[in-house]
Amino acid sequence: MDISFDLLINAIVAGLLLGGFYAAVTAGISISFGMLDIVNIAHPGFVILGSYLAYYINIHLGMDPIVVSIMMLPVFYALGCLIYQVYHLSFEKRGQDALRGLAFFFGLLFVTEVALILVFGVDYRYVEASYIGPSIHVGFVDLPLRMLVPCVAALILFGAIELFITRTFTGRAIMAVSQDQLALQLQAADPIKIKRIAFGLSIAVAAVAGALLIIIQPVEPSVGREYIGRVFAICVLGGLGSMPGTLIAAILLGIVESLTATFYGPSWAPAVAFGFLLLTLAFRPAGLLGR
Amino acid sequence: MTRVNTATFSLIMVAIGVVITLIAHAIGVDYLYFASYTILQFIVLATAWNILGGYCGYVNFGSAAFFALGAYSSVFVHKVFPLPVPLLIVVGALVSGLVGLGMGYLTLRLRGSFFAIATLALAVVLQTLVVNWDFVGGSRGAYIIRPEFLEIGSFKIPYIEYLFILMLALAIIALITARTIERSQLGFGFATIRDDELAAEACGVPTLRLKLIATALSGAFMGMAGAPFPYYIGYLQPQSAFSLEYAVNSIAMPMIGGTTSWVGPLVGAVLLGTAQQYATVTISSAVNLLIVGLMLVAFVIIAPNGLVGLVQERLRRKRS
Numbered sequence: 111m112d113i114s115f116d117l118l119i120n121a122i123v124a125g126l127l128l129g130g131f132y133a134a135v136t137a138g139i140s141i142s143f144g145m146l147d148i149v150n151i152a153h154p155g156f157v158i159l160g161s162y163l164a165y166y167i168n169i170h171l172g173m174d175p176i177v178v179s180i181m182m183l184p185v186f187y188a189l190g191c192l193i194y195q196v197y198h199l200s201f202e203k204r205g206q207d208a209l210r211g212l213a214f215f216f217g218l219l220f221v222t223e224v225a226l227i228l229v230f231g232v233d234y235r236y237v238e239a240s241y242i243g244p245s246i247h248v249g250f251v252d253l254p255l256r257m258l259v260p261c262v263a264a265l266i267l268f269g270a271i272e273l274f275i276t277r278t279f280t281g282r283a284i285m286a287v288s289q290d291q292l293a294l295q296l297q298a299a300d301p302i303k304i305k306r307i308a309f310g311l312s313i314a315v316a317a318v319a320g321a322l323l324i325i326i327q328p329v330e331p332s333v334g335r336e337y338i339g340r341v342f343a344i345c346v347l348g349g350l351g352s353m354p355g356t357l358i359a360a361i362l363l364g365i366v367e368s369l370t371a372t373f374y375g376p377s378w379a380p381a382v383a384f385g386f387l388l389l390t391l392a393f394r395p396a397g398l399l400g401r
Numbered sequence: 402m403t404r405v406n407t408a409t410f411s412l413i414m415v416a417i418g419v420v421i422t423l424i425a426h427a428i429g430v431d432y433l434y435f436a437s438y439t440i441l442q443f444i445v446l447a448t449a450w451n452i453l454g455g456y457c458g459y460v461n462f463g464s465a466a467f468f469a470l471g472a473y474s475s476v477f478v479h480k481v482f483p484l485p486v487p488l489l490i491v492v493g494a495l496v497s498g499l500v501g502l503g504m505g506y507l508t509l510r511l512r513g514s515f516f517a518i519a520t521l522a523l524a525v526v527l528q529t530l531v532v533n534w535d536f537v538g539g540s541r542g543a544y545i546i547r548p549e550f551l552e553i554g555s556f557k558i559p560y561i562e563y564l565f566i567l568m569l570a571l572a573i574i575a576l577i578t579a580r581t582i583e584r585s586q587l588g589f590g591f592a593t594i595r596d597d598e599l600a601a602e603a604c605g606v607p608t609l610r611l612k613l614i615a616t617a618l619s620g621a622f623m624g625m626a627g628a629p630f631p632y633y634i635g636y637l638q639p640q641s642a643f644s645l646e647y648a649v650n651s652i653a654m655p656m657i658g659g660t661t662s663w664v665g666p667l668v669g670a671v672l673l674g675t676a677q678q679y680a681t682v683t684i685s686s687a688v689n690l691l692i693v694g695l696m697l698v699a700f701v702i703i704a705p706n707g708l709v710g711l712v713q714e715r716l717r718r719k720r721s
Contacts, residue, residue, distance in 0.1 A: 149514040151462070151521065200702040209595075210701045212460045212517050213656055217698035220649050224691040335645070339522035346515070377533055377540075384526040391515055392507050 116250045121372040122365055127257040129364025131326060133357045134264030135319040135337060136344040137271050138312035143342070144351030145288035146305050148197065152215040153341060154334035155222035156313055160186065160320020161235075161329045162226055168237040175237045176263055179321030183314045190313025193218070194306045219334070226331040234328035242325060260322035267318055271311075272353045284308040288351055336380050343387035349397030358398060407581050414573045422566055434561045438633060440674035441568040442626050446647060447654035447666035448575040449622030453615045454652070455660030456588060458595035459509070463520030464651040466527045467497045467620045469642035471627025476537045476637055479545055486567060486629050493628030494621040501620025502613055509612045528643045542638035545631040564629050575622050579663040591615060623651075646690060650677075653697040659709030668708055 135157055142150040163182055164175040201211040241255040275281035283304045286294045291301045323329060344363055348355030363386060371379045390397065405413075425433060446464055453459050461467075471493030478484055478492055504523060508516040532540045551563040582588045590611045593601035602608050631637045650673065658669025673693060680689035704711055 143514075149517065151518070196702065204705070209454065209458050209460055209660075210656075210705055212462075212514070213652055214698060214701045216460075216462060216649070216652060217694050217701065220645065221691060221694040221698065223645075224687055224694055228687055228691065332645075336525060338518075339525050342518045342522065346518075375533075378529060381526045381529040384522040387519060387522055388507055391511060391519065395511050395515075 117372060118369075119250070120252060121368045123251050123253065124257065124372075125365030125368030126361060127253075127261040127364070128326075128368055129361030130261035130264045130268075131257075131319075131322055132340060132344060132364050133268050133360035134260075134315070134322055136341045136348075136356050136360055137268055137353070138315040138319065139341045139345045140348070140351060140353060140356045141271075141284070141308050141312040141315075144345055144356075145284060146308055147288070148194075148309065149212055150215050150309075150312070151212070151338060151342075152218035152222065153312070153316060154337040155219040156186070156189075156316035157320040157323060157337065158226065158329060158331060158334040159222055160317035161324040162230060162320075163317070164321040164324055165235045165237050165329070168239070172238075174239055175321040175325055176259075176318075179318045182317040182321075186317040187310040187314040190310035191306050193313065194309035197309075198302060198305070219338075223331045223334060230331070232330055232332075234330045235324070236328040237324050239325065256325060260325050263318070264322055267315065268353070268357060271315065274311075275353065280304070280307060339380065339387065340383040343383040343390070346395075347386055347390045347397055349399040352397065352399040355397055355399030407577070407584070410580060411577050414577055418569050418573050421569060425565065426562065431559070431561060434559075434565045435633075436678045438561070438565050438568050439678065440671060441565070441572045442630075443650055443654060443674045444572040444667055444670040445568070445575045445622055445626040446651040447658070447670040448572075448579050448663065449619045449626065450651040451655040451660055451663075451666045452579060452582065452622070453619040455655050455665065456582065456591035456595065457612060457615045459612065459615070460517040460652070461520045461616075461619065462517055462648055462652070463504075463523045464623055465643045465645060465647040466520070466524040467501065467623035468627035468630070468647050469524075469527065469531070469639075470497045470500055471624030472630040472637055472642045473531055473537050474624070475628045475631050476543045476545065479631070480536065480543075486564070486632060490567070490571070490625050490628040493624040495624075497624025497627070498617045498621030502617040504620075505613045505616035509616065510609060524643055524648065528639050531639045531642075538637065540639060542636055543631070544636050547632050547635050560632070564633055567629055568626075571622075571625055575625075576663055576667060578618075578622075579666075583663060587611070587614070649690070649693060649697065650674075653693050653700075655707070656697055657700045657707055659707030661706065662709060665707050665709045672708075 135154075138156075139150065139153050142148045142153065160179060160182065164178045167173050167178045168175050197211060197214065201214065241259045243256070245252050245254040245256075246258070247253070273281075275284060283294065283299055284307070286297075286299075287301045287304045287308070294301050294304065323333075327333075340363065344356060344359045347363070348357070348359035363383060366386070367379045367382045370382050425437065446468065449467075450461060450464055453461055471490075474493050474496040475489045478489055484492070500523075504519060505516070508519040531537060537543055548560050550557050551560050582591070590601075590606055593604070593606050594608050594611060598608055627642070630642070634641065654669035654673050655666040656669070657673060658667065659665030673696075677689045677693065680686075680692065700707065706713070
């Protein structure tokens with residue numbers, strides 16, 4: 111195959127932009143799976159739910175999808191708190207979180223998907239915004255704004271989460287609860303409350319990720335399933351609960367997927383994440399920056 | 402429960418199977434065969450899932466992948482060298498069992514949730530492979546023309562009846578296997594893994610080997626369930642073979658029926674399978690999937706031990 115230099119550079123740049131976006135999708139999983147040890151496989155379902163809300167409000171009120179998603183933050187946060195409360199009372203407290211908790215989240219994922227199909231149908235939906243369409247050209251490198259805007263938004267979001275977790279009291283408590291719940295309890299903090307806040311945060315982040323997703327590509331209800339492999343691959347590769355690791359892994363996966371799509375065809379891209387996941391699990395289960 | 406040994410149980414099951422076959426033959430309606438084939442297929446899938454999920458406590462979200470592996474190995478063999486369906490079932494079992502073993506080897510040494518995630522991703526990747534593999538039809542799908550009748554010498558029955566009998570036999574084999582495991586040393590080993598893997602390991606239970614046996618066995622049964630599928634459906638598409646419907650049903654059925662014994666998946670599959678056949682005809686297939694999902698969520702929250710658990714609890718209360 112004739113690999114031209116321009117094509118290669120463009121693929122890498124596209125991968126970088128894609129990776130930034132993946133980081134935003136994975137941030138929520140890094141909190142819930144990586145720190146709280148809650149295997150929330152329904153996370154992509156909430157991302158798609160966010161996409162559809164952004165779509166619905168964008169089409170009917172003409173609001174910018176990112177603005178919509180920021181307004182949706184409290185709603186998704188409340189939803190996350192509610193789900194955690196149900197999860198805690200039915201599974202964590204009874205000590206059966208492994209098997210039934212997984213089935214619970216799987217059921218949630220499935221219900222979200224089918225409900226979206228019933229309401230919106232299986233057609234691809236997309237949003238309208240001024241930055242969808244034009245691109246910036248830097249030399250021979252194309253920077254489509256459709257990718258650049260979500261990437262920048264994702265990185266800002268990611269940075270905000272990282273700051274929140276490392277600098278604020280609540281954020282540090284979340285880190286603490288992931289390390290030793292009992293120790294936190296001895297410091298007179300309520301680990302359940304901290305976990306609820308963290309889980310609410312992870313679902314709230316899904317709303318923003320959803321809005322970014324529908325800017326990048328048209329969305330239909332089953333798109334979420336492709337992201338399950340991706341987000342968990344990134345989370346595991348980065349090292350559970352490590353935010354910088356997540357960012358590095360997200361960008362790595364974005365670049366490799368973009369290269370695969372460019373040189374072997376887009377239909378192979380979903381397999382890349384799984385390859386990453388299996389290789390990581392087989393050779394370095396702790397991930398790149400794992401503890 | 403009265404003590405019935407495995408040989409007697411097998412005889413009873415086979416007798417029930419023969420009776421069902423005769424009744425179905427007497428009625429002789431094609432739709433009945435099509436509908437009950439689906440329910441029997443779900444009994445096999447649910448029982449297979451339960452061997453790993455219910456007995457060992459490891460969740461497999463990739464039932465659809467193992468099912469599709471069986472179906473697609475049939476398509477492959479059909480194109481290369483056509484074999485009778487019972488042999489295709491063996492091939493399907495081997496392929497899915499081996500993939501299960503490989504997956505298990507890579508992921509089961511780690512924490513339980515990694516296995517669950519990997520199975521979920523496996524479905525996506527296998528689908529990608531099949532979509533890109535033109536020999537077995539690629540994204541366009543593959544046709545397998547189902548013969549009208551099965552003829553062996555002067556013996557002649559409708560092909561759908563033949564498939565129905567095969568699936569019935571598979572369901573019976575799966576149930577007997579599950580019950581035998583439950584009562585054997587293997588089953589007790591599985592139960593120790595489910596209850597406390599670390600303690601089991603410390604007591605000298607070869608946990609990895611047991612888990613691999615469970616994964617391979619469970620995968621093999623799912624492959625068996627999938628192998629006759631192309632003949633049943635006539636036109637196999639990646640979307641229909643990898644349908645999330647199989648994954649969610651094979652989890653929901655044991656969860657709703659009860660995961661601790663072989664009765665649970667059977668009850669769950671018959672109830673849910675029949676209800677879905679009814680709902681698909683009368684309402685719509687999307688609504689019936691929504692109902693399955695909601696029931697799964699409701700049951701894991703409210704009745705963690707399923708219908709069998711509810712009945713057992715009631716019996717226990719009556720006794721005391």
